[in-house]
Amino acid sequence: MEREPREAMEYDVVVVGAGPAGLATAIRLKQLANDRGQELSVCLIEKGSEVGAHLLSGAVFEPHALAELIPDWKEKGAPLQTQAKEDRFLFLTATRALRMPTPPQMHNHGNYIISLGNLARWLATQAEELGVEIYPGFAAAEVLYDETGAVKGVATGDMGISKEGERTSGYTPGVELHARQTVFAEGCRGSLTKGLFQRFNLREGVDPQTYGLGIKELWEIDPAKSNPGLIVHTIGWPMDPKTYGGSWLYHMDGNLVSVGFVVGLDYWNPHLSPFEEFQRYKTHPAIRATFEGGRRIAYGARALNEGGFQSIPKLTFPGGLIVGDAAGFLNVPKIKGNHTAMKSGMVAAEALFDHLTGDAGGKEVAAYPERLRQSWLWSELHAVRNIRPGFQKGLWAGLANAAYETAVKGKSPWTLHHHHADHATLKKASEAPRIEYPKPDGKISFDRLSSVFISNTNHEENQPAHLTLKDQETPIRVNLALYDAPETRYCPAGVYEIVRNEDGTNPRLQINAQNCVHCKTCDIKDPTQNINWVVPEGGGGPNYPGGM
Template identity: 70%
Template sequence: MEYDVVIVGGGPSGLASAIRLKQLAADAGRELSVCLLEKGSEIGAHILSGAVFEPKALTELIPDWKAKGAPLNTEATDDHFLFLTETESIELPTPPQMKNHGNYIISLGNLCRWLGQQAEALGVEIYPGFAAAEVLYDESGAVKGVATGDMGIGKDGQKTAAWQPGMELWAKQTIFAEGCRGSLTKTLFERFDLQKDADPQTYGIGIKELWEVPAEQHSAGSVTHTIGWPMDTATYGGSFLYHLENNQVVVGFVVGLDYQNPWLSPFEEFQRFKTHPAIRKTLEGGRRISYGARALNEGGIQSLPKLTFPGGLLVGDTAGFLNVPKIKGSHAAIKSGMLAAESVFELLSTDSTAREATSYPDRFKKSWLYDELWRVRNIRPSFRWGLWPAIVYGALDTYLFRGRAPWTLRHKHADHETLKEAAMCYQIDYPKPDGELTFDRLSSVFISNTNHSEDQPAHLKLKDKSVPVEINLKRYAGPEARYCPAGVYEFVGEPDAPRLQINAQNCVHCKTCDIKDPMQNINWVTPEGGGGPNYPNM
């Protein structure tokens, strides 16, 4: 199937690209065929974010979003920034980047569902349940589209009775909006050396639950962020607690994946965090509704790769457009998608034989998004000095230099390089879950509505099957079993003959294993389309 533009991914950046392309075509009186592929079972199924949403970019994209019924229902009313000790909480001044006047507490998944409706109304062809599994190239080496994965391949790699071949989608330009650590985007990085002039990307893992709490414990519009306990001062991390409408509260925790101690478990740190008195008082007596996890880019502007290559572009979180101190990326994703669409439309509107939308980086550098990301570029890398030096530096950078310090702090290491050997680190004794406030992984995965066809090849590929036991288990005490928030990896068997078991059906598509594995031995590829979590209201 041939299109003018194919978009891979139905998150905010991909949908914004599609909508903006159709708007530009309509304004110019042109026909432009746009196709969007989404590996989730529906638009929004795999979308997870905090989320306090800044509507600036949405207003640029769809000025009358309120009249059209965009699901922005709860305005942020008050901000709290807490430093936690094990038993106490100390209110600190809220950093200016984290003040949320004029923003909304939303379900990003529901916003994407609404954006999908707007895109379809403009004539965008959206195909949920189809995973782009391969990048296609023409004879010159330029991207010419993608191919979806075959359906109905059994665990043995053979075709089953349900087999259906994948489909090739050819395009003049392909926009990759896969989200954090996109599986196809990784191959583009290698083929076109997109990261050569940028710092290594660094990531975090965000884990989130949606709760329904008693009315007297609910305060619609309230926003709380914390630092401190249960993290040690050498590990980047923090939490969020947002009060939605209808007595619903989202609670979540982010851990920087450059952590050093292989005994650390982000999932268990999150569960332990909920027992703090300042957090327990909101959740106690409530009911947990949903659970999910995903990785997020934290490298900022100095880790942005080259955004274009012959035949395609990168937008949103797949490139790394995230404002870490602001803890927001959705507005940046939408804006990057719009800028990419404008560049693609300009390219396709000329008679030129050029295949690369080179005006996209230029548009970005002239936009408010570039200025916003440039001003906060030094905040995240300063945390390598530890929590308190980073807070002091952040205050100086924000209030004295106003984000215009005459230097740029660098990210020096990829996250998989930072783990120390287990013998060098202290073990962490995590309490058992109580089933009321804290939970285990499997009961959590259950309420993420994660589902994969049992009879398909595992989408978590080991490059060398000996590495998990011979290196990871012996040197790092098997960190796979702790950094995965879904119980995908476990070491089983006799003590003298352990082996790694991969429970691929549990995978919530967070990509943490692909990022943090110390030997980079795990390769996350797309499973059959439609598999994975089905997040409601997340």
């Protein structure tokens, strides 16, 4: 099918992704331009149906960067209402919860329990008031390059293409957004960013990125059990000591509780199911009581970068740069990345402004990474660089290393490294013990499909699959034969399913793409890297409510 010429729109800066990093970039750019009487056109596009629709986070928010960006955020009504008031850190066995000293990085005095989606919606309002053009429901599907090979913008995906690749009556061609500089703020494992890594060799000389899968539910609980401001984190059961992971439980205003579970995607047992581990965790005697008599009102899942300082890629290339969790600025010991994402966007905006309004030569904003190195973001991530890789030898070694690193304030004369990408860590199914998970009770624990239902996930069914296989035979020939089809377990949304004939023969992989909650786990954990996640039509995917 021959492509029609696409409409092109011209901007000084195009930002891809309306998360904290992208919004902070756009706001800071327009602040600088307006303060100094400069005309800079800034466009921000977001694949979710609205700003905040795809944002999933704990979230305990550290307001450091927000106060730098918008000093009068309280007066302007930023949705930071529930102040953190108590931290608890628990080690779980199968039947007990042992109170442990809260690590200093997890002290939350001065922080807030928030809905990240609501904060993003508020930031979008601030951006628009400054003159930023924001277009939700438009998925950036393609990076555009000029004749020199530099990035010249992005194109949004065509709408109204059938599964067979034919134009339907609802066909609308994508739009080209041209920019002097393009900012990629797609979040963890962004599909365009992944291509940029390869094209410009941005990961050369740095550690492989490692990831976690965060699965979250929002509950409305019995008012008698509500304790706004209480923050609980756990380690231990139900995870085995060789697998990195833990939980959060945050009490919010309005009798709401955010509960979530993170599993490091460098896990080794192909029989492990992060979703079932989370459901089992909620049945622990010390946890279950919080939810008895309550009701689950929302569900979601999202991968997050855990590689930290030693996995940060090269951040600039001709025509563009990377900010936020697309680059991997999460502070893993703090379990926080929104403040660092925002700071990276602000630093990028300052470097961009000087580059676009000054006499800097070339198409690459070389000042951005250097300014980052001079910021508190860089020193914060450097100080905790050894904590996450210390858990590669198991829970107890990791805790001992974390205690040491905390005592020396990250000033060790060495840097620990991530040696393997997450997809390379699975043992063969025959070499790993099977895990028997209890059946969900429908009250505290649930199945995948009922969970996806309350994520409000929706995709236009008659569109090309956004989950593609490089080789159609690999799922059965390799994944099923060697690893017992781990994609049927690591996906938290029931997207991947092995189906057979009635007599049990002819196994084949069925992809239920309409269930996808855009967590990106399949793109990360597939042992042969045979699954490629690309953006579906704009507006598709989950629609997380305001409390998430």
